[in-house]
Amino acid sequence: MALKAEEEQFLPSTPGKFKDKWSSGKNRQFYRCFASTSTMFLWALFLVALTAAYLSFQSFVDSGNKFFSAACGGAHWEKQIRSSAQIHRHNGFAVLVTGAAGFVGSHVSLALKKRGDGVVGLDNFNNYYDVSLKKARKSLLNNHNIFIVEGDINDGRMLAKLFEIVHFSHVMHLAAQAGVRYAMENPQSYVHSNIAGLVSLLEACKTADPQPAIVWASSSSVYGLNDKVPFSESDQTDRPASLYAATKKAGEEITHTYNHIYGLSITGLRFFTVYGPWGRPDMAYFSFTRNILQGKPITVYRGKNRVDLARDFTYIDDIVRGCVASLDTSKKSTGSGGKKRGPAQYRIFNLGNTSPVTVPQMVGILEKQLRVKAKKNVIEMPGNGDVPFTHANISSARRELGYKPTTDLQTGLKKFVKWYLSYYGYNNGQSVK
Numbered sequence: 001m002a003l004k005a006e007e008e009q010f011l012p013s014t015p016g017k018f019k020d021k022w023s024s025g026k027n028r029q030f031y032r033c034f035a036s037t038s039t040m041f042l043w044a045l046f047l048v049a050l051t052a053a054y055l056s057f058q059s060f061v062d063s064g065n066k067f068f069s070a071a072c073g074g075a076h077w078e079k080q081i082r083s084s085a086q087i088h089r090h091n092g093f094a095v096l097v098t099g100a101a102g103f104v105g106s107h108v109s110l111a112l113k114k115r116g117d118g119v120v121g122l123d124n125f126n127n128y129y130d131v132s133l134k135k136a137r138k139s140l141l142n143n144h145n146i147f148i149v150e151g152d153i154n155d156g157r158m159l160a161k162l163f164e165i166v167h168f169s170h171v172m173h174l175a176a177q178a179g180v181r182y183a184m185e186n187p188q189s190y191v192h193s194n195i196a197g198l199v200s201l202l203e204a205c206k207t208a209d210p211q212p213a214i215v216w217a218s219s220s221s222v223y224g225l226n227d228k229v230p231f232s233e234s235d236q237t238d239r240p241a242s243l244y245a246a247t248k249k250a251g252e253e254i255t256h257t258y259n260h261i262y263g264l265s266i267t268g269l270r271f272f273t274v275y276g277p278w279g280r281p282d283m284a285y286f287s288f289t290r291n292i293l294q295g296k297p298i299t300v301y302r303g304k305n306r307v308d309l310a311r312d313f314t315y316i317d318d319i320v321r322g323c324v325a326s327l328d329t330s331k332k333s334t335g336s337g338g339k340k341r342g343p344a345q346y347r348i349f350n351l352g353n354t355s356p357v358t359v360p361q362m363v364g365i366l367e368k369q370l371r372v373k374a375k376k377n378v379i380e381m382p383g384n385g386d387v388p389f390t391h392a393n394i395s396s397a398r399r400e401l402g403y404k405p406t407t408d409l410q411t412g413l414k415k416f417v418k419w420y421l422s423y424y425g426y427n428n429g430q431s432v433k
């Protein structure tokens with residue numbers, strides 16, 4: 001009862017009026033004080049709620065923009081893309097090159113642009129290796145009027161925007177997390193770029209109207225522990241030796257699905273150890289050159305029973321010709337806006353050199369070119385994803401693409417060393433980078 005009486009004290013007797021009891025001066029003062037405190041409290045509560053709502057809205061917007069960065073969007077950005085995609089030859093292509101700031105991507109972009117195709121690059125400039133080298137390749141491409149969009153292939157919104165701005169006839173998909181050993185350090189990066197990113201790109205291609213034909217880089221690493229040589233496209237590829245290889249093999253199966261269901265025209269290229277100017281610093285020929293010039297030892301792996309490792313080293317210009325021939329012989333995708341109208345082309349080719357060279361022989365060529373003796377540290381190959389040898393059978397590519405590699409390792413490394421010495425400032429007497 002006492003509680004009830006107390007509660008009643010705080011209730012208005014009639015709307016807009018308070019009980020008479022409150023009319024005494026003392027109580028009025030108390031009420032005013034209480035009323036202003038509770039109003040302040042309510043205002044504070046309102047402000048807190050407003051701030052919370054704003055912050056959660058902001059984080060929602062941010063998550064939508066996770067990849068669609070400030071570098072993307074706007075009239076100027078679109079103008080650069082349109083201008084870069086302009087075709088300057090009869091029946092030319094408009095090609096989206098992913099991984100354009102990478103080793104192979106930069107060379108392919110230049111080759112396409114030089115013959116009059118429209119080229120738009122896309123790269124996320126990740127720091128897997130020296131970003132300044134990627135930026136230098138970008139400047140080189142910019143000088144040839146090729147614009148590289150800074151973005152991630154996982155960004156579906158940005159991809160949709162690119163396909164809206166340009167009706168790409170072809171996609172040359174070279175963006176990937178490369179390297180075999182790094183998978184032990186950062187396995188997620190392989191899933192991010194080589195699986196999730198691939199699916200995101202295929203989704204964009206599937207929905208694009210017109211659908212582009214796709215040529216993409218798989219890898220010789222899919223042959224894994226296969227010991228039948230030379231490696232043919234029909235050989236088994238179900239024993240990968242690294243996560244990198246496993247993601248490339250998964251890519252072949254994922255692309256097959258998109259070809260089968262959505263009628264996307266797809267060509268997968270299994271590259272064999274690509275080397276040359278503007279190459280990748282994580283690859284042996286590149287890091288050996290750096291160490292030899294700096295007087296540092298190099299680690300040379302040897303297989304079981306002291307057998308030397310061997311690679312089917314393929315010069316970049318030969319690979320570029322294989323990529324361009326694949327684009328040229330691609331058939332149109334047969335689906336549009338996700339509706340399939342008939343079977344589409346699905347192909348896989350080895351792009352190699354067909355003449356494996358052992359790693360010690362490769363070191364010997366570098367020593368000769370650099371005129372410096374290497375300090376070799378020969379150890380047994382650890383189980384970190386490398387395979388003992390690679391050797392491509394290229395008869396399919398020869399037959400269907402007219403692919404014919406012309407550069408031997410001696411000639412190719414000579415060109416690489418020339419570029420390396422110039423790029424890193426050795427020609428001026430001192431390395432500057």
Ligand SMILES: NC(=O)c1ccc[n+]([C@@H]2O[C@H](COP(=O)([O-])OP(=O)(O)OC[C@H]3O[C@@H](n4cnc5c(N)ncnc54)[C@H](O)[C@@H]3O)[C@@H](O)[C@H]2O)c1
Nearest residue numbers: 099101102103104124126152153175176193217271273274
């Ligand atoms: N170089 C070789 O010997 C070799 C051999 C077999 C296969 N490949 C394949 O060829 C392709 C090109 O290789 P490369 O040697 O030029 O490698 P690279 O690392 O120089 O080029 C790949 C480029 O892709 C970009 N990239 C990575 N993930 C991305 C993402 N999620 N979104 C946007 N961009 C991204 C990187 O920043 C890089 O510039 C890759 O698919 C690679 O797996 C290369």
